[in-house]
Amino acid sequence: MENIIKLNQKNLAEIATRIPCPTYDRSKIKTGIVHVGIGGFHRAHEALYTDQLLHDPSVTDWGICGVALLDFDTKIYNILKEQDGLYTLIVKELDGTHTTRVIGSIVECLFAPENPIKVIEKMASPEVKIISLTITEGGYNYNEATKAFDFSNPLIQHDLEHPQAPKTIFGYVAQALKLRKERGLKGCTIQSCDNIQGNGHMTKRMLLSYVKRAEPDLTGWIEANVSFPNAMVDRITPATSPVDIANLTETTGIDDAWPVVCEPFKQWVVEDDFSAGRPAWETVGAQFVDDVVPYEKMKLSLLNAGHSVLGILGALVGYDTIDEAVGNPNISAFLNHYMDVEVTPVLGDLEGINLKDYKQSLLKRFGNINIKDQIDRICSESSAKFPIFILPTVNAQLEKNGSVKLAAFVTAAWAIYSLGKDEQGNALTIKDAMKDVLHEKAEASIERPQTFLDLESIFGTLKDAPNFVEAYTEAYRNIVNRGVEECVKDLNSNILNNN
Known part of the structure; x- marks a missing residue:
């Protein structure tokens, strides 16, 4: 296709003549969620639900700040930064057709290894009510044999010795919550979106294990002010291939360096336990229940x-x-x-x-x-x-x-x-x-x-x-x-x- 156009905010109006795009004013959306782990699954799931919600003109305070936590995440961070957080979601329907749309809910991107303090400050900011996670099953630092937090992990040892320059999610969240406590701010919700049974319980248990050693005075405040809802997440999201990227360009003329492909099915069942408020995700298909x-x-x-x-x-x-x-x-x-x-x-x-x-x-x-x-x-x-x-x-x-x-x-x-x-x-x-x-x-x-x-x-x-x-x-x-x-x-x- 001639007239290839790069995906970014400046070109969004023209892109909207080709495929559906955000119709809300992204410059007016405030960040209410910090999400760690901005890979394909998050962008096919929580970010999509949030994008759908932001089309309600009354919703302006639930934008997402995407955090790339690891050095490995340099590529996705650079691409999303260049594209102003925008990306194309390609739903591969069972009949072989593709449904494409641009998602705009990620309104900020941060690269943790480049500026750890900036990430900690963002997590601690008053407008942020939820810190959500897709850090994979291994990211919870859990030992199956002992059922305990693994303090032998060299990255955890680093965080204990260098709290202002952490490398793991536990180091970042502990310092952010410490700042919230010191500044007299409200707590927030830590929301796991990973495939772990009782993912909220696991997140709380592992974080408190770390905090008891790293910042023991913070333990009681977390117990009183931070919630950890369990959730079940479901959407098959394969890795994006070069063929997917080429097909998108050929069929739409849109140059997106890292679109996301997924199946049509999606499900999100969440325990309704949010300590500082939450988006009305149930209006766009999520299910809130007492027991997940x-x-x-x-x-x-x-x-x-x-x-x-x-x-x-x-x-x-x-x-x-x-x-x-x-x-x-x-x-x-x-x-x-x-x-x-x-x-x-x-x-x-x-x-x-x-x-x-x-x-x-x-x-x-x-x-x-x-x-x-x-x-x-x-x-x-x-x-x-x-x-x-x-x-x-x-x-x-x-x-x-x-x-x-x-x-x-x-x-x-x-x-x-x-x-x-x-x-x-x-x-x-x-x-x-x-x-x-x-x-x-x-x-x-x-x-x-x-x-x-x-x-x-x-x-x-x-x-x-x-x-x-x-x-x-x-x-x-x-x-x-x-x-x-x-x-x-x-x-x-x-x-x-x-x-």
Whole structure:
């Protein structure tokens, strides 16, 4: 397309003749939310809900200041800064069409490594009522074995020694809350938007663990003035590819260096516990409830775990995208059995939710051929995801002496995956903070498969559960000898024959 136009505030009026854009005056929007972690998911989820809300002329005080926390985030920060916080959201519909619009709710951007004090001051400013987070499961610095905050993390040690130049979310939030207390300001809400069961409880527990050592006099004030609502978030948001960027330019003539692509489905269920007020997100589709637990347990154990199952098995077979894995009838049948046989019996009461329909909807969403969710993205940071998505199901089944065979199979597949090659010998792209440790344990597991389970920070005491270890060891040897697909065929047949 001729007449390519760069996405920024100056060009917004012209861009609005091509695709929907914010119709509110962004210069009049005040920052009420500081959001840490301005990657794809936040921009497809909370930022979208907020953008929709800002189209109400009466709403002017809930703009978002996006914070890039890590050195790794330099690229996204520079792009959003150049684009005045604007970006295009591309919804890939099931019928193959794309729905595009420009999102304008991020009205400020800060790069924490460049100016830590500026970020702390922004979090402490009186107009900011919410500090929200998408810092990934691993960002909460939680040890699965001890159930405690990990003070051995070098970045945490740095923050304790250099409180005015922090590197972690805990260092930033602690200093911001300290300023609010010292200045006689109200507290605020710390809102996790990450895939962790009881994410608000986890955030509070980890922050208070840090604060008790870093700023012990602040503990009581946080308890009295800061709220930590639990929330369940859901929208499949694959990494943006160069093809996505090129297609946007070709079809609309808009030059956006980092648009966001996502599926049409979205869900946000939030505990209504905000200490300093909140946006009326319920008017644009969010759901506020007294208890999030049933929703988040269902979603983490089925959707997020399902993604990991497809990712790990699909990676070993040699697939690149999740829809390819779902398209394999043996793997999709395995996932169905895993959800029915091992997850569903331990979910408890889910009043008002049709589980059968929900599970079927997941397979349709995973199979959206237009999303092309990369398997290496789904498998990234599995060391942080496994304890949250899969192990609660395993532990609940072990307590009732139930089935763990399918989860053990996935765990064995992950151990083999961690060697770094698929079944054809092709190298796998493994992105994990524990990559080296995982690889070391995986190599040792060639001789003694259960060595992989010795990683207590991930598996806790699972190595002491004979039923699981036996199923895991058998699965490991079967996968090595026969490959994933032959093994899941047999498992599927055995389940059907036993029902």
